[in-house]
Amino acid sequence: METVINDYVSRELVQDPRLLPLADDTSLLETGILDSLNLLRLVVFLEERFGIAVGDADLLPDNFASVNAICGYVRAREPGKQEAARG
Amino acid sequence: MGDSRAEQALRGLEGVAYWAAVAPLLARLPSAVGYRAACRRGDWLFRRQTGKRAELVSNLLMLGNGLGPAEAQQVARDWFRFSSCEAVDFARLRQGARPLRRLVEVRGREHLEAALAAGKGAILCGAHFGSYHASFSLLHAGGFPVTSIGRWQYKYTAGLSNAERRFWAHVYRRVRRLRQRPNIEPWPGRFQVAAQAAAVLRANEVLTIAIDVPPLDGDRARAVRIPFLGRQARLLPGVATLAQLTGAPVLMCFQHRSADYRHQVLEISAPVPMDGDVATAFGRCTAQVSAAIERSPAHWAYWPSTPDLQTLELRGPDPAPSPAGPLTRADEVAAQHGTADHVPTPG
Numbered sequence: 001m002e003t004v005i006n007d008y009v010s011r012e013l014v015q016d017p018r019l020l021p022l023a024d025d026t027s028l029l030e031t032g033i034l035d036s037l038n039l040l041r042l043v044v045f046l047e048e049r050f051g052i053a054v055g056d057a058d059l060l061p062d063n064f065a066s067v068n069a070i071c072g073y074v075r076a077r078e079p080g081k082q083e084a085a086r087g
Numbered sequence: 088m089g090d091s092r093a094e095q096a097l098r099g100l101e102g103v104a105y106w107a108a109v110a111p112l113l114a115r116l117p118s119a120v121g122y123r124a125a126c127r128r129g130d131w132l133f134r135r136q137t138g139k140r141a142e143l144v145s146n147l148l149m150l151g152n153g154l155g156p157a158e159a160q161q162v163a164r165d166w167f168r169f170s171s172c173e174a175v176d177f178a179r180l181r182q183g184a185r186p187l188r189r190l191v192e193v194r195g196r197e198h199l200e201a202a203l204a205a206g207k208g209a210i211l212c213g214a215h216f217g218s219y220h221a222s223f224s225l226l227h228a229g230g231f232p233v234t235s236i237g238r239w240q241y242k243y244t245a246g247l248s249n250a251e252r253r254f255w256a257h258v259y260r261r262v263r264r265l266r267q268r269p270n271i272e273p274w275p276g277r278f279q280v281a282a283q284a285a286a287v288l289r290a291n292e293v294l295t296i297a298i299d300v301p302p303l304d305g306d307r308a309r310a311v312r313i314p315f316l317g318r319q320a321r322l323l324p325g326v327a328t329l330a331q332l333t334g335a336p337v338l339m340c341f342q343h344r345s346a347d348y349r350h351q352v353l354e355i356s357a358p359v360p361m362d363g364d365v366a367t368a369f370g371r372c373t374a375q376v377s378a379a380i381e382r383s384p385a386h387w388a389y390w391p392s393t394p395d396l397q398t399l400e401l402r403g404p405d406p407a408p409s410p411a412g413p414l415t416r417a418d419e420v421a422a423q424h425g426t427a428d429h430v431p432t433p434g
Binding site: 029034035039041054055056059060064 | 277278279281282284285286309325328329332
């Protein structure tokens, strides 16, 4: 998952080539990689690729701070995980 | 005239009294009488606010598509009249906006209905043009779930006292009540704005965006240079990106005041094609905004605000000589921050 997300962010969202290669713990907010529209692009990608639904309440800096943080968030939101948590 | 601190304070008090007491009273009179009285107040401001008028006329002469001095004065007078009429529009938003609905003809409603029937929401794209706050509230009152992207400027404008902020919050309460959700307020660092906007569209609701906003410092890197009012302006193309990412149709939306000042037409266009790259798609929207302003310049809010026009890169840093007298410090402040008669508006 880390590789898939890192590839997407590096390919589609990073504007400044000096930020590449992107480490999984690089802050996407402090480096300016993740602005408002890029967050939307990322959300659309995560929903399509991993079959999750990202709600308004989940749009927190902590969930999208880095590739690692995104992976943690997606793992917690994967359908199987959510059912298990409810179950 | 109108330059001293005392005069400026009086002007502010007059504005507060007008918005808080006079306009609500005018809104209860027969519309022909109420709006005629609002125009008289606009004429009075036109005569008294020489600095603001000078700025307005100067910018019109520079960017107003070949307007001559006499025409520019006429447009400036209408600008002040429209500004006063807008307060009456606000006051007529009571009772589910019925008093205002009687005066506004909505054209193109079928485009909006068709867009929502497709299930991807709809983006109403416009500008700080005409009585746009009231028009969006009117649509909401008419059954469309409307949410706006925009800053309530009175919450952030420097130099406003707490009392002034509370006053403007009170003035805008009628508008705020007639929205589906609270405004989505874009500021640098509020990185969830576009995703919140997408959530509105996913819920198959209506999102309004004004695309003529001067970019904030933190957003300048995202702005694109685009033909606008015969020049190259620097504007944010977020509406096109949002439409392309969500598949929501973009419909242009403008409200025009008619020659009798009380009747208005709210015109909603068919969807604008959003194919091609972002700048190309965005250019189709800005072309329509630019054309609307050129056809009816008195409706555009930004004419007296030279700092905003400079941020848009429509004007250079040096102000042109003013045909109506020198620009005073008081008028610079008024142009920059808004006064009670030029309501600080969401961006």
